[in-house]
Amino acid sequence: xxxxxxxxFGAAFLAAFGFGxxxxxxxxxxxxxxxxxxxxxxxxxxxxxxxxTHLFVGAGAASFIVAFLSQWCARRFKMPVIVFAIPGxxxxxxxxSAYTMMRMFIEGNTSSALTxxxxxxxxxxxxxxxxxxxxxxxxAFSKRAFDIKDKRYLP
Amino acid sequence: MQQYPVARILDVCVEAxxxxxxxxxxxYRVEDTLYRIAKSYQLKYVNVFVIPTALILTVQGDDxxxxxxxxxxxxxxxxxxxxxxxxxxxxxxAARPLAPEIVIKKLxxxxxxxxxxxxxxxxxxxxLSCAGFALLFGGQFIDxxxxxxxxxxxxxxxxxxNKVTNVSFFAEMVAxxxxxxxxxFFTSVGFGQNVDTIIVxxxxxxxxxxxxxxxxRDLMAGHLVAGVAVVGKALIxxxxxxxxxxxVIAFL
Numbered sequence: 332x333x334x335x336x337x338x339x340f341g342a343a344f345l346a347a348f349g350f351g352x353x354x355x356x357x358x359x360x361x362x363x364x365x366x367x368x369x370x371x372x373x374x375x376x377x378x379x380x381x382x383x384t385h386l387f388v389g390a391g392a393a394s395f396i397v398a399f400l401s402q403w404c405a406r407r408f409k410m411p412v413i414v415f416a417i418p419g420x421x422x423x424x425x426x427x428s429a430y431t432m433m434r435m436f437i438e439g440n441t442s443s444a445l446t447x448x449x450x451x452x453x454x455x456x457x458x459x460x461x462x463x464x465x466x467x468x469x470x471a472f473s474k475r476a477f478d479i480k481d482k483r484y485l486p
Numbered sequence: 487m488q489q490y491p492v493a494r495i496l497d498v499c500v501e502a503x504x505x506x507x508x509x510x511x512x513x514y515r516v517e518d519t520l521y522r523i524a525k526s527y528q529l530k531y532v533n534v535f536v537i538p539t540a541l542i543l544t545v546q547g548d549d550x551x552x553x554x555x556x557x558x559x560x561x562x563x564x565x566x567x568x569x570x571x572x573x574x575x576x577x578x579x580a581a582r583p584l585a586p587e588i589v590i591k592k593l594x595x596x597x598x599x600x601x602x603x604x605x606x607x608x609x610x611x612x613x614l615s616c617a618g619f620a621l622l623f624g625g626q627f628i629d630x631x632x633x634x635x636x637x638x639x640x641x642x643x644x645x646x647x648n649k650v651t652n653v654s655f656f657a658e659m660v661a662x663x664x665x666x667x668x669x670x671f672f673t674s675v676g677f678g679q680n681v682d683t684i685i686v687x688x689x690x691x692x693x694x695x696x697x698x699x700x701x702x703r704d705l706m707a708g709h710l711v712a713g714v715a716v717v718g719k720a721l722i723x724x725x726x727x728x729x730x731x732x733x734v735i736a737f738l
Contacts, residue, residue, distance in 0.1 A: 338627075349611040357567045411574075424699050425695050426694065429724045430689055430727055436725075
């Protein structure tokens with residue numbers, strides 16, 4: 332059990348680290364970015380595989396936690412949030428099911444393709460929702476928000 | 487009252503937008519940054535419209551004259567360091583507007599920043615990432631090394647073909663076909679166990695999971711055109727990879 336989680340943590344760390352290098356994350360933050368990805372995956376795995384909630388709940392909660400960690404790291408390292416949030420959600424993004432969907436469509440297996448497609452769009456919607464909810468909360472509670480009227484382009 | 491000509495300020499905004507879009511910033515971030523830069527120079531009636539391949543910016547100067555610039559973009563890569571540097575620059579400008587010539591020079595310097603890692607390091611790191619994904623998708627430890635080798639070589643091939651042809655659909659198809667062949671060969675000689683897991687892990691460097699998630703974020707932020715366009719591109723990319731792998735599976 333502990334060993335399983337440790338190996339998954341390591342695998343998610345490697346996945347986030349590789350994409351961090353590909354996306355040219357600044358080298359002084361790459362460890363923090365990869366760690367937030369690994370932490371997010373562990374939450375996702377715990378919620379969706381161990382507790383067996385819906386995928387939507389697991390992915391949303393995990394991306395909320397990734398966004399929270401990214402906000403904290405962004406203050407700590409004085410960098411924009413995306414430097415941490417994008418490598419952080421990499422292990423969860425539904426690339427595998429997007430690929431499965433297209434491959435099943437091409438092989439003529441339409442019902443499996445629709446299942447994988449639903450999973451793809453549910454998970455990506457949940458991840459986006461988790462990030463948006465977090466940034467909404469931060470904006471609503473930050474001290475600056477009350478005296479800035481000019482909020483035309485919300486994230 | 488503006489200290490600088492409106493056309494120069496527009497040049498600054500469009501140059502900043504070009505650097506951000508070329509380096510894979512989300513559309514809402516580009517719109518927000520350009521709006522803030524234009525506002526920090528006291529321009530009125532700022533309207534920005536950004537989609538992943540183009541950028542339109544209209545402002546009004548003190549004389550009541552409207553100025554518009556349009557920029558058309560083609561190739562994009564993802565480089566978070568440059569995006570964050572432009573972001574920092576826009577914050578500095580909001581605190582204290584600099585002369586447009588100085589800002590253009592700073593933007594050119596940001597654009598010329600070299601990558602942090604060379605090509606070999608990038609490919610090895612993406613191979614490690616593919617191997618990690620093979621474990622995350624339920625693979626055994628025996629699947630780690632084959633996914634690493636196939637991911638590294640596949641991404642190397644993808645970069646090479648993409649440089650030559652400039653049609654990313656073709657490059658993804660060729661690279662995933664090669665990955666499929668390599669993985670089937672590996673498993674047939676006993677190097678690795680589960681074909682499907684290793685293939686999914688190895689193509690993860692190209693599949694558009696990030697693009698689909700970003701498009702949902704765009705849609706939620708109200709950028710409907712950009713969101714739908716990115717979903718379309720992501721589906722075509724996934725289709726290219728699916729065709730490449732399906733060819734291998736069908737013929738072997």
